[in-house]
Amino acid sequence: xxxxxxxxxxxxxxxxxxxxxxxxxxxxxxxxxxxxxxxxxxxxxxxxxxxxxxxxxxxxxxxxxxxxxxxxxxxxxxxxxxxxxxxxxxxxxxxxxxxxxxxxxxxxxxxxxxxxxxxxxxxxxxxxxxxxxxxxxxxxxxxxxxxxxxxxxxxxxxxxxxxxxxxxxxxxxxxxxxxxxxxxxxxxxxxxxxxxxxxxxxxxxxxxxxxxxxxxxxxxxxxxxxxxxxxxxxxxxxxxxxxxxxxxxxxxxxxxxxxxxxxxxxxxxxxxxxxxxxxxxxxxxxxxxxxxxxxxxxxxxxxxxxxxxxxxxxxxxxxxxxxxxxxx
Amino acid sequence: xxxxxxxxxxxxxxxxxxxxxxxxxxxxxxxxxxxxxxxxxxxxxxxxxxxxxxxxxxxxxxxxxxxxxxxxxxxxxxxxxxxxxxxxxxxxxxxxxxxxxxxxxxxxxxxxxxxxxxxxxxxxxxxxxxxxxxxxxxxxxxxxxxxxxxxxxxxxxxxxxxxxxxxxxxxxxxxxxxxxxxxxxxxxxxxxxxxxxxxxxxxxxxxxxxxxxxxxxxxxxxxxxxxxxxxxxxxxxxxxxxxxxxxxxxxxxxxxxxxxxxxxxxxxxxxxxxxxxxxxxxxxxxxxxxxxxxxxxxxxxxxxxxxxxxxxxxxxxxxxxxxxxxxxxxxxxxxxxxxxxxxxxxxxxxxxxxxxxxxxxxxxxxxxxxxxxxxxxxxxxxxxxxxxxxxxxxxxxxxxxxxxxxxxxxxxxxxxxxxxxxxxxxxxxxxxxxxxxxxxxxxxxxxxxxxxxxxxxxxxxxxxxxxxxxxxxxxxxxxxxxxxxxxxxxxxxxxxxxxxxxxxxxxxxxxxxxxxxxxxxxxxxxxxxxxxxxxxxxxxxxxxxxxxxxxxxxxxxxxxxxxxxxxxxxxxxxxxxxxxxxxxxxxxxxxxxxxxxxxxxxxxxxxxxxxxxxxxxxxxxxxxxxxxxxxxxx
Numbered sequence: 037x038x039x040x041x042x043x044x045x046x047x048x049x050x051x052x053x054x055x056x057x058x059x060x061x062x063x064x065x066x067x068x069x070x071x072x073x074x075x076x077x078x079x080x081x082x083x084x085x086x087x088x089x090x091x092x093x094x095x096x097x098x099x100x101x102x103x104x105x106x107x108x109x110x111x112x113x114x115x116x117x118x119x120x121x122x123x124x125x126x127x128x129x130x131x132x133x134x135x136x137x138x139x140x141x142x143x144x145x146x147x148x149x150x151x152x153x154x155x156x157x158x159x160x161x162x163x164x165x166x167x168x169x170x171x172x173x174x175x176x177x178x179x180x181x182x183x184x185x186x187x188x189x190x191x192x193x194x195x196x197x198x199x200x201x202x203x204x205x206x207x208x209x210x211x212x213x214x215x216x217x218x219x220x221x222x223x224x225x226x227x228x229x230x231x232x233x234x235x236x237x238x239x240x241x242x243x244x245x246x247x248x249x250x251x252x253x254x255x256x257x258x259x260x261x262x263x264x265x266x267x268x269x270x271x272x273x274x275x276x277x278x279x280x281x282x283x284x285x286x287x288x289x290x291x292x293x294x295x296x297x298x299x300x301x302x303x304x305x306x307x308x309x310x311x312x313x314x315x316x317x318x319x320x321x322x323x324x325x326x327x328x329x330x331x332x333x334x335x336x337x338x339x340x341x342x343x344x345x346x347x348x349x350x351x352x353x354x355x356x357x358x359x360x361x362x363x364x
Numbered sequence: 365x366x367x368x369x370x371x372x373x374x375x376x377x378x379x380x381x382x383x384x385x386x387x388x389x390x391x392x393x394x395x396x397x398x399x400x401x402x403x404x405x406x407x408x409x410x411x412x413x414x415x416x417x418x419x420x421x422x423x424x425x426x427x428x429x430x431x432x433x434x435x436x437x438x439x440x441x442x443x444x445x446x447x448x449x450x451x452x453x454x455x456x457x458x459x460x461x462x463x464x465x466x467x468x469x470x471x472x473x474x475x476x477x478x479x480x481x482x483x484x485x486x487x488x489x490x491x492x493x494x495x496x497x498x499x500x501x502x503x504x505x506x507x508x509x510x511x512x513x514x515x516x517x518x519x520x521x522x523x524x525x526x527x528x529x530x531x532x533x534x535x536x537x538x539x540x541x542x543x544x545x546x547x548x549x550x551x552x553x554x555x556x557x558x559x560x561x562x563x564x565x566x567x568x569x570x571x572x573x574x575x576x577x578x579x580x581x582x583x584x585x586x587x588x589x590x591x592x593x594x595x596x597x598x599x600x601x602x603x604x605x606x607x608x609x610x611x612x613x614x615x616x617x618x619x620x621x622x623x624x625x626x627x628x629x630x631x632x633x634x635x636x637x638x639x640x641x642x643x644x645x646x647x648x649x650x651x652x653x654x655x656x657x658x659x660x661x662x663x664x665x666x667x668x669x670x671x672x673x674x675x676x677x678x679x680x681x682x683x684x685x686x687x688x689x690x691x692x693x694x695x696x697x698x699x700x701x702x703x704x705x706x707x708x709x710x711x712x713x714x715x716x717x718x719x720x721x722x723x724x725x726x727x728x729x730x731x732x733x734x735x736x737x738x739x740x741x742x743x744x745x746x747x748x749x750x751x752x753x754x755x756x757x758x759x760x761x762x763x764x765x766x767x768x769x770x771x772x773x774x775x776x777x778x779x780x781x782x783x784x785x786x787x788x789x790x791x792x793x794x795x796x797x798x799x800x801x802x803x804x805x806x807x808x809x810x811x812x813x814x815x816x817x818x819x820x821x822x823x824x825x826x827x828x829x830x831x832x833x834x835x836x837x838x839x840x841x842x843x844x845x846x847x848x849x850x851x852x853x854x855x856x857x858x859x860x861x862x863x864x865x866x867x868x869x870x871x872x873x874x875x876x877x878x879x880x881x882x883x884x885x886x887x888x889x890x891x892x893x894x895x896x897x898x899x900x901x902x903x904x905x906x907x908x909x910x911x912x913x914x915x916x917x918x919x920x921x922x923x924x925x926x927x928x929x930x931x932x933x934x935x936x937x938x939x940x941x942x943x944x945x946x947x948x949x950x951x952x953x954x955x956x957x958x959x960x961x962x963x964x965x966x967x968x969x970x971x972x973x974x975x976x977x978x979x980x981x982x983x984x985x986x987x988x989x990x991x992x993x994x995x996x997x998x
């Protein structure tokens with residue numbers, strides 16, 4: 037007899053607006069407090085203290101326009117946020133500061149979250165959707181120099197890029213970008229040469245989110261339809277469809293694979309969070325807590341495995357935090 | 365008959381005389397059946413035989429020319445062959461010209477398509493004759509674009525003329541089209557207007573197809589006229605004429621086969637080449653993982669039985685539904701959609717609650733517009749309206765019928781009102797119990813919805829059924845099951861449905877003129893009245909309805925629109941079937957006698973085939989009635 041799904045370990049309330057993005061920063065050694073960063077539709081970034089379950093700081097840097105992406109760069113003191121004010125802001129949060137140190141004007145009016153990749157100490161690559169409708173621009177941070185612009189060929193009709201993931205085959209090798217587009221295809225780009233390596237049509241509707249496991253060279257993408265698509269990358273660097281999984285209700289906002297590559301979580305338009313085993317995409321749990329669309333899911337980076345958490349942010353303005361399959 | 369090969373100087377004229385005489389006496393088939401194939405073969409390569417043939421036909425005296433030419437055109441196996449046989453006869457001989465360019469095209473319409481192909485192909489094959497081709501096209505277009513022709517000529521003739529126009533167009537070359545482009549455009553515009561005005565869908569479609577084809581020919585670049593209509597065999601055949609190239613005009617076998625051959629050859633193959641890169645087949649996951657240790661096994665799934673499809677809840681109370689539908693906020697479109705889908709069953713489950721707000725609900729539904737893209741919105745709305753009307757018939761019928769004649773409704777809304785009234789009347793008069801038991805009479809004839817203009821076909825079936833039901837048959841036992849009878853709910857409300865609709869038809873208002881432009885709605889109104897009359901059988905009001913209907917029909921009997929006339933004739937059928945014989949005898953004898961003479965006129969003179977059939981039907985019904993009356997001992 038299967039157990040009923042667990043309840044959230046705790047719920048964070050107080051953002052005052054729909055939550056669009058979440059990012060944990062719990063890897064630091066004691067006495068660092070484990071933190072959760074959240075970005076909301078009212079333009080605020082909240083820094084949640086996971087010990088007290090209260091907001092430590094509220095950052096206001098996007099002119100009250102919705103923040104749809106927050107990421108840390110290295111440690112909890114360097115934060116990157118992206119908002120609907122067409123800006124990407126870099127923050128310095130050491131010793132309680134709340135200042136924006138730098139910003140990039142992207143001119144992007146869509147919702148495509150940027151992707152970060154650390155290439156060397158203090159050097160990052162960032163992929164973001166650019167001004168022109170179907171282009172992706174790669175910038176180097178913190179220098180903000182443009183590395184290249186990835187432009188699909190004329191007539192490709194991919195539409196806007198919807199989600200991005202920068203990664204490397206192994207440390208020190210060439211960075212590559214996986215981009216999901218409006219027409220339902222996922223494209224693998226060679227960043228240094230600015231060329232397409234492979235293109236795969238995964239969905240009939242726009243790709244809403246994707247995540248990739250570089251060890252197994254396997255990735256997963258979700259769309260506004262009922263299908264999850266799992267694809268793999270072979271030795272010739274070609275994308276192939278591996279499997280598809282049909283969901284009960286249509287619409288996925290976000291997908292994320294846990295750092296240990298054992299499970300993955302999806303955030304659904306049907307207010308539910310689904311957990312799957314990554315190896316065979318075995319459905320493991322359906323977490324039904326929220327009362328509106330779940331916009332984002334994120335796994336924590338706790339060094340102690342037993343403390344690992346999963347957080348989900350929803351349109352109902354709450355962030356649910358779960359401890360699930362933490363023992364394995 | 366064997367022809368002398370040699371002797372170039374022998375006189376052919378005697379043979380021509382014989383030929384002419386035989387043809388005029390009606391023996392075309394016999395003589396030409398032998399002659400034409402012979403001549404076709406002989407003239408294929410031999411110039412001398414060609415000249416002989418030409419001499420032959422030229423010498424036929426004028427008074428017999430028509431029969432001969434007609435025979436040749438009908439029997440020639442193709443335009444090429446006809447050209448060889450007749451030569452430039454049409455140019456040289458006035459009578460032949462008249463037959464070919466006027467009589468066969470404009471005054472007759474019984475010829476098969478192959479004959480048309482022959483004729484027009486023949487005209488196109490020689491430069492001398494091409495001027496005639498252009499003239500023919502002009503005259504055809506004149507007829508096609510004349511509104512009186514469209515209104516009064518039978519649909520079969522209109523089809524014939526349309527075919528001829530399209531075949532002509534397919535033969536024209538660029539410079540010729542250039543020279544008459546302006547005229548083509550003018551005729552097209554005029555013609556399209558007359559055709560679209562008609563109430564018969566076949567005529568409308570003909571207009572659309574021909575106009576599209578003309579537009580295609582005269583606008584070689586730039587946007588082309590495109591209509592939306594349902595394709596059927598007729599439209600496909602018409603379009604295939606335009607696509608054919610002149611060289612493929614030779615008809616050598618049975619017309620049907622040939623037509624399909626031509627369409628296959630001439631229509632361009634549309635190949636969709638959507639390049640979707642790298643959609644490789646899915647790699648089967650099983651093989652890969654068999655060898656590996658499955659560490660997924662230690663992850664135990666939780667109970668997921670609650671994971672079902674997400675459904676927005678529709679309101680449970682009628683007043684809540686009203687709130688959702690009239691809500692100005694309408695942010696919650698999911699709820700709006702759910703309400704629309706649930707409304708029909710909700711109304712039926714809560715009749716008492718609905719009766720309190722019936723007119724309000726009817727008003728909301730009448731004005732309801734589609735906010736989101738639901739499948740079957742029109743049907744859902746209609747079902748809800750019918751549910752409301754059947755739950756509280758009298759006030760809602762009063763409302764709807766008054767709105768039918770009010771200002772500022774679209775034609776579509778007025779016709780929707782009529783449809784709803786018919787469906788509700790049908791439901792009230794023969795209640796169905798959700799598929800469990802089906803009353804005998806109604807289901808056989810399945811009166812579904814009113815909207816099609818060819819409801820006259822439905823009517824034929826319905827009336828046939830009724831007639832069958834009323835004629836005594838011997839040697840046929842009880843073939844139907846006796847079902848539990850229920851009170852006819854339509855009885856008390858029939859009058860409320862019927863009389864308000866018939867009251868104001870002759871009073872035009874600023875936005876609605878039944879007797880004027882809006883003859884389509886008039887046609888639908890007449891059909892609606894016919895159905896209501898039919899459904900009112902055995903009700904108390906049926907006689908009064910019958911009398912009113914007879915007067916109505918009498919007033920409109922000469923209407924120019926054939927759809928309206930078909931409706932009027934259906935009204936008479938319903939009347940004869942529904943009003944009890946005794947009442948007809950007592951109250952309506954004189955009117956019926958007048959109607960009978962009108963029906964006789966219709967049978968003989970009405971251009972529309974359906975009208976004639978319906979009139980014959982009515983006369984038969986009257987005959988039956990007379991017999992019945994004679995059978996009653998009085």
